[in-house]
Amino acid sequence: MDFPVIFAIAVSLSLDAFAVTIANSCAICGLQLKYGIRMSLFFAIFQVVMPAIGWVAGVTFCRYIQAFDHWIAFVLLAVTGGRMIIEGIRARQQTTTTECFVTPKTDCRRLSTLLVLSLATSLDAMAIGISFAVLGVPILEPLLVIGVVTFIICFSGFFLGKFLRNSIQLPFEIISGIVLVLIGCKILIDGLK
Numbered sequence: 001m002d003f004p005v006i007f008a009i010a011v012s013l014s015l016d017a018f019a020v021t022i023a024n025s026c027a028i029c030g031l032q033l034k035y036g037i038r039m040s041l042f043f044a045i046f047q048v049v050m051p052a053i054g055w056v057a058g059v060t061f062c063r064y065i066q067a068f069d070h071w072i073a074f075v076l077l078a079v080t081g082g083r084m085i086i087e088g089i090r091a092r093q094q095t096t097t098t099e100c101f102v103t104p105k106t107d108c109r110r111l112s113t114l115l116v117l118s119l120a121t122s123l124d125a126m127a128i129g130i131s132f133a134v135l136g137v138p139i140l141e142p143l144l145v146i147g148v149v150t151f152i153i154c155f156s157g158f159f160l161g162k163f164l165r166n167s168i169q170l171p172f173e174i175i176s177g178i179v180l181v182l183i184g185c186k187i188l189i190d191g192l193k
Contacts, residue, residue, distance in 0.1 A: 001137045005183065009128060009142070010149035012179040016084070016121040017043035017150060018157040024108040025161030031109075036158030039108050042115070044151035046122035048143050051129030058133020070191020073131040077184025080124045084177030124180075135187065 021039050025031050108114050125146070132139055 001132070001135065001142075003141075003145075005186075006142050006145050007149065008179060009183060010146040011153065012081075012183070013047055013122075013125050013128060013146060014043070014150040014153040016124070017047065017118075018153045020108075020117050020121055021154045021157035022161035025158045028109070031158075031162060035109055036155060036162075039114065039158060040151045040154035042118040043121060043154045044147045046118040047125050047150040048147040050122040050125035051132065051146060052139060052143060054126035054129025054131075055133045055139045056129075058130040070135070070188050072134050073191075074184045074188035076127040076131050077180050077187065080127045081177040081180030081182075081184065084124065084180065085174050086177075088174035088177060131187070 021036075021043070024039065025036065028035075108117065129139070132142055
């Protein structure tokens, strides 16, 4: 798998965490830099660990599914991306205000909340790890790219939310879901050749 595809996957995976980082830095007035660094590190670590777990699981069963691996990768990416699109649409329909607020469920200053948010935003990455395994992609380069990209994007999101507050209304979940579905389509087309 070439670097631009890995980079696109890394960006797509990090967009959920990016949106959460922006939301927290918008909602918590005067959020300190240490929380921005901590959020970015947690999200990056989880985005590295989850695809590694998925890759190990995929490698274990790879020899049994090589004949239809491109279909598995397509379905995993399409379902993951589709779920992200649906969640993004639902979230946008339920959001009728641009006020900044924070609830205990989204307050990144609480370690338990940050762990839950990190896990929730990285579950999709496990499916990507399985996809890498069934496609025979070595995992070290993607993990490094995913971790670095996630940290940089989340840290940028911290500053973006802090300085612009809720003025950004881009549908991050929808965009990342569409990218994952398109990557799944590319993998399927390549596998059918």
